[in-house]
């Protein structure tokens with residue numbers, strides 16, 4: 001049965017951004033309908049049930065210092081946090097040699113010095129790039145003509161330093177840095193107060209999994225959220241915005257599209273979107289990110305003094321983290337498959353990929369890692385309604401089409417992956433959704449929209 005509804009605002013997508021937008025609209029006394037393509041909420045947050053009341057996160061999970069909006073929201077919704085890191089020694093594997101270490105950077109002094117000088121240079125560049133308008137940075141075009149990967153290659157002096165910085169920056173973008181515009185990377189890091197702060201935003205996880213936030217937001221919205229209903233067309237050629245989805249057609253005064261931008265491009269728009277917006281969508285990239293996790297009866301590495309944190313930039317699973325639920329039972333090790341080799345690894349048969357991952361875990365924490373009680377993985381690039389991990393922009397895109405990232409198209413507003421604070425994170429998603437809601441509420445009230453709340457502190 002296809003339903004017809006009327007609301008002040010129609011929202012496309014029930015990830016954190018769409019739900020945060022809907023919540024803000026309702027809090028201001030307006031009606032909303034949220035159309036979600038999947039049969040679940042949460043988008044790129046997804047909890048996997050381990051049994052016994054425990055979950056692990058198959059998508060976004062870590063939060064950290066400076067991400068105050070997600071901590072506030074979790075507290076409001078009654079979702080607790082717990083430490084995201086575990087105690088013990090870390091492991092570094094390079095050129096076939098395995099070493100343990102305790103500090104933040106790998107054991108070799110030469111490599112650590114190389115990384116520190118590169119990160120200082122990165123910090124100096126980041127400070128020149130305003131996250132809200134990177135295209136206005138001095139040298140914007142020069143920075144946008146280069147890739148992050150080329151900059152890392154040029155700036156690092158040791159092989160291990162290069163491999164590690166390629167890995168660290170690649171993980172942040174969920175992509176090979178060789179594809180990412182340097183200007184985009186700088187604006188991305190600058191939006192969270194710098195690369196170092198992004199790398200440290202793993203201080204906490206959410207008890208019960210990060211998807212719990214979306215589930216609780218959706219519960220409060222009740223039947224305003226329509227699941228299993230992909231939006232096919234948005235027509236604003238008449239007096240209203242008509243959002244047509246599989247199960248419901250919503251007549252609204254405004255629409256907020258909180259689907260990943262690359263997917264927003266496959267919706268049909270009447271009238272057609274402006275050229276700048278269409279060109280922007282062609283310059284958006286997503287890497288291949290497969291998040292793989294092995295489940296053990298217990299985190300056996302802890303008894304051996306290991307934290308479960310390991311770095312092996314040459315390996316198929318180039319890092320590992322202890323991802324056990326609170327209380328440490330069962331034990332879980334997590335990795336993302338290598339950003340540079342993602343596509344090749346994605347094409348392996350699942351059993352081969354599992355073996356490759358477990359072999360890396362065995363190198364990191366010992367042979368017991370070869371016998372997990374369970375194994376799970378998710379290739380986000382194969383997810384029909386996600387298209388990948390997080391968005392990046394290719395060289396030239398920001399300086400040519402950047403202003404189209406947030407610019408509403410008539411009565412259609414954009415609410416996902418286009419924020420200016422903590423871009424490409426759960427925090428960024430909440431803020432982007434709330435910013436889009438702020439634009440809509442201001443338009444409904446006939447006032448100018450408030451600016452996005454910028455509260456990032458830099459050290």
Ligand SMILES: Cc1cc2nc3c(=O)[nH]c(=O)nc-3n(C[C@H](O)[C@H](O)[C@H](O)COP(=O)(O)OP(=O)(O)OC[C@H]3O[C@@H](n4cnc5c(N)ncnc54)[C@H](O)[C@@H]3O)c2cc1C
Pocket residue numbers: 012013014015016017018035036037038041042043044045058059060061062063229230231232258259260263264267289291380385386388389390415416417424425426427429
């Ligand atoms: C593997 C992985 C690890 C990550 N790790 C972290 C982390 O540790 N910390 C962190 O902060 N962030 C992390 N992130 C990023 C974070 O999860 C995302 O930035 C955030 O969840 C995005 O939220 P969103 O609402 O903007 O988009 P989404 O979560 O993608 O939500 C968009 C919604 O729109 C729906 N949709 C798409 N098209 C349509 C359509 N046509 N009609 C209707 N609905 C549609 C989708 O189904 C989806 O539910 C990670 C992401 C991944 C994939």
